Amino acid sequence: MDGFLEHEKEMTRRAFLKMMAGLGLAGLAATAGGCLHHAELSAGGEGWLPYQYNVPGTWPAQVRGRVPIDPSSPSIVRDDRKCILCGQCLEVCRDTQSVLGYYDLPLVDEVVCINCGQCALACPTGALSERDDTEKVWQALEDLNRFVVVQTAPATRVALGEEFGLPPGTWVAGKQVAALRRLGFDAVLDTNFTADLTIMEEATELIKRVKGELPGKPLPQFTSCSPAWVKFCEYYYPDLLPHMSSCKSPQQMFGALAKTYYAKKKNIDPEKIFSVSIMPCTAKKFEAQRPEMNDSGLYWGKPSIRDVDAVLTTRELAKMLKQKGIDLTGLPEEDYDPLMGKCTGGAIIFGATGGVMEAAVRTAYFFITGNEPPPNLLNLTPVRGLSGVKEGAVDVPGVGTVRVAVCHGMANGRQVLEAVRRGRAPWHFVEFMACPGGCIGGGGQPRTAVPPTDEVRARRIASLYDADAKWVWRESHENPEILALYQEFLEHPMSELAEKLLHTEYVSRGHQLRARKTVEAVG
Amino acid sequence: MNGVLVDITRCVGCGSCAVACKLYNGLNWDVASPAIGEKAALKAHNWTAVETRRIGRDEGKVLRFVKKQCLHCLEPACASACFVSAFKKTREGPVVYNERICVGCRYCMLACPFSIPRYEWDAVYPRVRKCQMCFFRVREGEMPACVSVCPTQALSFGKREELLHEAKARIAAEPNRYINHVYGEHEYGGTSWLYISDVPFEEIGFRTDVSKESIPHWTGRVTKWTLPVAAGWTAILTALYLYTKRRAEAEEGH
Numbered sequence: 015m016d017g018f019l020e021h022e023k024e025m026t027r028r029a030f031l032k033m034m035a036g037l038g039l040a041g042l043a044a045t046a047g048g049c050l051h052h053a054e055l056s057a058g059g060e061g062w063l064p065y066q067y068n069v070p071g072t073w074p075a076q077v078r079g080r081v082p083i084d085p086s087s088p089s090i091v092r093d094d095r096k097c098i099l100c101g102q103c104l105e106v107c108r109d110t111q112s113v114l115g116y117y118d119l120p121l122v123d124e125v126v127c128i129n130c131g132q133c134a135l136a137c138p139t140g141a142l143s144e145r146d147d148t149e150k151v152w153q154a155l156e157d158l159n160r161f162v163v164v165q166t167a168p169a170t171r172v173a174l175g176e177e178f179g180l181p182p183g184t185w186v187a188g189k190q191v192a193a194l195r196r197l198g199f200d201a202v203l204d205t206n207f208t209a210d211l212t213i214m215e216e217a218t219e220l221i222k223r224v225k226g227e228l229p230g231k232p233l234p235q236f237t238s239c240s241p242a243w244v245k246f247c248e249y250y251y252p253d254l255l256p257h258m259s260s261c262k263s264p265q266q267m268f269g270a271l272a273k274t275y276y277a278k279k280k281n282i283d284p285e286k287i288f289s290v291s292i293m294p295c296t297a298k299k300f301e302a303q304r305p306e307m308n309d310s311g312l313y314w315g316k317p318s319i320r321d322v323d324a325v326l327t328t329r330e331l332a333k334m335l336k337q338k339g340i341d342l343t344g345l346p347e348e349d350y351d352p353l354m355g356k357c358t359g360g361a362i363i364f365g366a367t368g369g370v371m372e373a374a375v376r377t378a379y380f381f382i383t384g385n386e387p388p389p390n391l392l393n394l395t396p397v398r399g400l401s402g403v404k405e406g407a408v409d410v411p412g413v414g415t416v417r418v419a420v421c422h423g424m425a426n427g428r429q430v431l432e433a434v435r436r437g438r439a440p441w442h443f444v445e446f447m448a449c450p451g452g453c454i455g456g457g458g459q460p461r462t463a464v465p466p467t468d469e470v471r472a473r474r475i476a477s478l479y480d481a482d483a484k485w486v487w488r489e490s491h492e493n494p495e496i497l498a499l500y501q502e503f504l505e506h507p508m509s510e511l512a513e514k515l516l517h518t519e520y521v522s523r524g525h526q527l528r529a530r531k532t533v534e535a536v537g
Numbered sequence: 538m539n540g541v542l543v544d545i546t547r548c549v550g551c552g553s554c555a556v557a558c559k560l561y562n563g564l565n566w567d568v569a570s571p572a573i574g575e576k577a578a579l580k581a582h583n584w585t586a587v588e589t590r591r592i593g594r595d596e597g598k599v600l601r602f603v604k605k606q607c608l609h610c611l612e613p614a615c616a617s618a619c620f621v622s623a624f625k626k627t628r629e630g631p632v633v634y635n636e637r638i639c640v641g642c643r644y645c646m647l648a649c650p651f652s653i654p655r656y657e658w659d660a661v662y663p664r665v666r667k668c669q670m671c672f673f674r675v676r677e678g679e680m681p682a683c684v685s686v687c688p689t690q691a692l693s694f695g696k697r698e699e700l701l702h703e704a705k706a707r708i709a710a711e712p713n714r715y716i717n718h719v720y721g722e723h724e725y726g727g728t729s730w731l732y733i734s735d736v737p738f739e740e741i742g743f744r745t746d747v748s749k750e751s752i753p754h755w756t757g758r759v760t761k762w763t764l765p766v767a768a769g770w771t772a773i774l775t776a777l778y779l780y781t782k783r784r785a786e787a788e789e790g791h
Contacts (some may be wrong), residue, residue, distance in 0.1 A: 022721075057633040058584075059671035061563030067685040070678045079688030085574050094573060095566040097556050098688050119689065120546035120735055121589070180718045262684035537688045 077101035089129035089296040096141035103133035115536035118528035130242035131296030169365030169453035177332035183473030188347025193206015206357030213490035218507035241301035242448030252522035269321030273310035294456030327458025359482035367452035368397035402426035539630035540697035544736035547691035550602035554683035561682035606666035609729035614752035618648035631670035726751025
């Protein structure tokens with residue numbers, strides 16, 4: 015220690031001052047190094063923006079921003095982390111569906127949305143998708159106390175295969191039934207059954223309207239199976255709601271019957287039934303949650319019973335199958351369970367634009383004349399195809415010429431609605447489908463082409479019409495299970511019980527927005 | 538001097554502005570502290586927050602969305618409080634922050650009357666974070682990212698004077714629609730961002746009980762005396778020193 019101290023240099027005053035001056039200089043240099051940078055150099059901007067936004071402030075952009083989505087929407091959710099502000103959701107909402115931009119601002123008290131899900135089909139990054147209800151269904155399937163029934167919409171059987179690599183439009187009805195059985199559903203039934211039922215009720219209602227037996231229910235009658243269309247009408251054309259058929263959609267008719275007719279026939283406690291539907295549609299999730307959709311509950315005096323407990327899109331079903339490791343393509347073809355599993359060609363084509371109209375015309379012809387419709391009514395070409403608004407005229411003996419119109423995509427629907435509003439509507443019956451192509455182009459369908467194309471839509475539609483052409487029964491009133499249902503439960507179309515379970519009312523949403531007829535500068 | 542006019546009545550709550558801010562500035566998403574919706578809040582990674590507000594009215598509730606971000610004061614308190622000049626009001630309008638010289642004292646956060654700046658508490662080399670009004674874009678004549686993506690023109694970008702004129706014109710054209718108040722015209726000496734609304738500003742989270750005077754101006758009323766007081770004290774003390782010294786010398790001289 016002593017030696018060490020000996021070698022220590024004594025700090026002179028000069029050395030100390032030199033050291034301090036050196037440190038000071040170094041400090042100055044360091045500070046100057048920071049100070050000489052312009053403040054702007056670290057002023058954000060470390061990321062990117064899509065090209066369309068990198069223009070001087072005065073330039074117009076092709077499209078700006080995106081659609082608003084209510085975080086509590088039962089139908090659509092958005093993952094903001096995936097959004098790239100490409101604007102395609104906005105374009106489809108504004109141009110195809112004429113929703114965004116067709117109301118004056120400010121908002122009233124809700125985000126205006128018809129829940130159609132076309133934005134989710136157009137979204138290239140998958141930021142927009144349906145609200146995932148698969149967990150609810152897994153829980154019900156695992157609960158041994160619950161009897162889980164499932165219904166499958168007309169349009170899912172020509173699209174589900176696409177999720178498993180099959181070409182667009184591949185017919186997988188039988189494989190879908192087999193897949194659902196393997197997921198553990200207790201009864202696999204068909205929405206097509208209630209599609210036939212819808213036709214029975216809707217054609218009866220149409221005839222009554224034509225005969226003037228329904229006061230306050232004018233012509234033309236509007237179809238009511240597309241819940242996004244119904245909400246669109248409630249928002250923008252509440253004055254035309256008396257035109258809307260009081261028939262529930264096939265999904266909701268099924269829900270009401272599953273917990274009444276089916277429960278009675280099978281002797282199952284309706285409270286133990288969990289009713290699931292597989293739909294091509296995101297708006298069906300909204301429809302199932304409409305407060306008035308508990309008619310089976312009212313039937314049993316237990317209003318808390320909902321007609322439909324969970325709605326899954328085609329994509330969600332595919333996801334469940336993949337989670338379970340079920341490969342759809344390798345499954346055998348199986349048949350639907352009895353009681354509510356049979357259908358006719360008229361129900362099959364419900365999934366295509368014009369299909370409801372064609373099926374209704376077949377059965378209405380039979381109801382009016384008592385005769386089978388002529389062959390041209392079994393191939394009603396004027397209402398087939400993908401043009402936006404289609405018109406047809408059918409000669410029915412005893413009534414004369416019945417004029418019909420079909421439209422899909424709400425921007426097309428608007429043209430028809432404006433004509434009706436102005437009293438320039440020559441039609442008796444108009445079919446509206448919110449989604450382009452009808453249900454086969456629904457917002458819950460596989461994203462086989464992004465954005466969706468008419469080619470894919472046309473192939474799915476062709477598949478439905480092929481099946482119809484080959485089907486044993488072509489007209490809804492030929493469905494033996496429908497006849498049994500009326501015989502044993504409902505008595506006849508629009509009976510008191512049928513009115514209670516299968517028909518509904520609509521609410522005006524006109525006060526929820528300030529509707530306008532032309533698009534405001536949006537996007 | 539550029540600015541942005543926010544018209545609360547034109548916002549549909551799509552949240553594009555918040556997404557654009559994240560994209561352009563490379564900010565992280567944190568599901569636990571969202572930038573959009575009921576729980577939206579400004580954070581170190583949320584420079585823009587789009588708040589959801591449901592406001593009770595006689596005729597029922599109304600739904601409004603309120604974009605919050607730095608208002609870019611004409612005389613920013615953050616810049617005035619910062620002793621290394623890490624904040625700077627640029628002549629283009631944005632109040633920008635230089636992380637290279639910031640010492641992390643966070644005086645700016647205390648000084649800001651709108652409680653905007655946020656600190657990266659969990660970072661090794663933390664920075665103060667806030668909206669920079671897309672300085673590089675604005676300097677090139679482009680709109681800030683948020684304005685460029687707004688689909689409904691709820692946000693408009695331009696010279697502050699022209700926007701102020703526009704705001705007043707909109708209020709004058711529809712006096713029943715708007716509250717007769719351009720928020721940011723006078724608040725704390727005026728801000729580059731201006732707001733107009735159809736619901737009272739205090740109901741959508743704006744402080745209205747504020748001074749028209751800027752904070753630097755306000756503190757300046759006191760601090761401007763620093764030099765005179767210091768000089769005066771020096772003079773007084775020097776005089777006292779000389780006086781006592783002379784007296785001591787005089788006493789010694791006896």
